[in-house]
Amino acid sequence: MSAVPNAAAKAAVAESLYRRRRLMNHLALGLASAATLFGLFWLVWILWTTLLNGISALAPSLFYEMTPPPGETGGLANAFFGSIVMSLLAIAMGTPIGILAGTFLAEYSRRSWLGETIRFINDILLSAPSIVLGLFVYTLLVKPMGHFSGFAGAVTLAFIVLPVVVRTTDEMLKLVPSQMREAALSLGIPQWKVTVQVLYRSALPGIVTGVLLALARISGETAPLLFTALNNQFWSHDLAAPMASVPVVVFQYAMSPYDSWHSLAWAGAFMVTVFVLAISLIARAIVARRKVAND
């Protein structure tokens, strides 16, 4: 007789436990969804602000007038030119070394301690604060030369390009099927020719993606340029002299008290954001197309 109320009590306990677990589950999953909305909220807010302020500040004169003195109107032509020159030079310096080092990791040092160490150090370089690289190039180039220069800026950016290209080259070469290497080597082709003419060709889209991602990363880079390329209010194509760049001008103008400088800063910020996002989308598209082609 006493078993019946006992069973009922047990059932009640089980029911309340079940309800508590269900509640906990709903609560946790609800919070997870809220966290995602929280993340997307900032993305939308930041992009919206940049778009709104940037578009209202856009004008054709941005592209042919120089950066103005305080309180006057002008453009960003010299800053655009400086950014393009330094970025291209950085890509030109960083990419070949990066591809070769990535080749070393993927093809010449599999499972060796040297390869593992380099891969480890490269991953740290990839996330290292860029300001540190700026100080490094300052002591390496600017201090001995005695003045800031566009060349020093390009070298700093090249050190940011390098680990990105090393990483993507390493990963893309590892994806190349080993039958391809074996087939080429069995024809008696020397290994360097196999690497350059077979493996690079197969890994090319991936490597291009890596270079594009590196370009996206350096085109918004500000901090390391402050102690290497500095800034220049005038048009300058002299790599031995200080050189303007869009991010540094944006920084200087945004921190100023002048409204006309603020609107130029927003225009620069808008251009950089659009450029970076467009490059990232192109890089993604290349990767996606490659996936489809391989399937």
Place this chain on the structure above:
Amino acid sequence: MSTEHALPAGAIAQRPDALASRSQRDLSADRAFRWLVTGAGIFVLVSLFAAALSMLWGGRAAFSTFGIDFLTTTDWDAVGKKFGALVPIYGTLVTAAIAMIIAVPVSFGIALFLTEVAPPWLRTPVASAIELLAGIPSIIYGMWGLFVFVPVMSTTVIPFLTTHLGPLPIFGPLFQGPPLGIGMLTAGIVLAIMVIPFISSVMREVFLTVPTRLKESAYALGSTTWEVAWNVVLPYTRSAVIGGIFLGLGRALGETMAVTFVLGNAHHLTASLLMPGNSIAATIANEFSEADSDIYVSSLIALGFLLFIVTFVVLAIAKLMLMRLSRREGN
């Protein structure tokens, strides 16, 4: 080259010396290429250590003049040429801590949403959108922070915090002060937004590596989705999750531009999170071009050296933790 390929086998056999010289040439070309790629690999290795050594060299005047006082005093006097790094060190640690307190739970939530909760068609677009946040240059975060977020903080959030949290006994002093908007709390929040995509994408990737069998066993025993996530997925991926968190911490410690805009560049040590402060990276960015004496420049480079050492250790821990999971996966 192509003509040699076209030669019939017999023709080569008649010219053994040509064959030998060709294989000799291939051999030396191979050797040269090997040296080239090895040199490039070692260049990567050397550049990191060269960066560390060059900053140690550049900061030697500061280290030898101030000794251990450089780390423990708060003076930052360009005229009197006395420099102590305690304020920027404190600011760096506090802002990074605020960022991690916000970013870690949010990133875990996002990763959980993207792997367990969201319908499959929603996962890829949302994940790409979150990753887009990581692609926005840090100077944009800084401008947005200064022009848009700081006014919101000073008119709404900070008055709310001072009236509701300010009078509390222990935590109170953290939330007292004038509603300036710029300060360590604002910088911490902006940093949190910046590191969320890094931490959540690592977490998402490692959550996807959990074997389906393991999760299905737990579901078969009657576990809820949350219980599977908390008791199966998280323990299985623990080391990589910690690695992802340290990766985000490394970013937060070294982030420069966003923090420079909203931190206020003030060399005072205050308990309040609402007051302006300074961080290592922001101090260097703000003051480097104004540094007029050798000892000033040297102190700033010494700060950079400290930042480098700290981020190196944090990122090395991150990497080792991430490697532990992938080794278990058998890669």
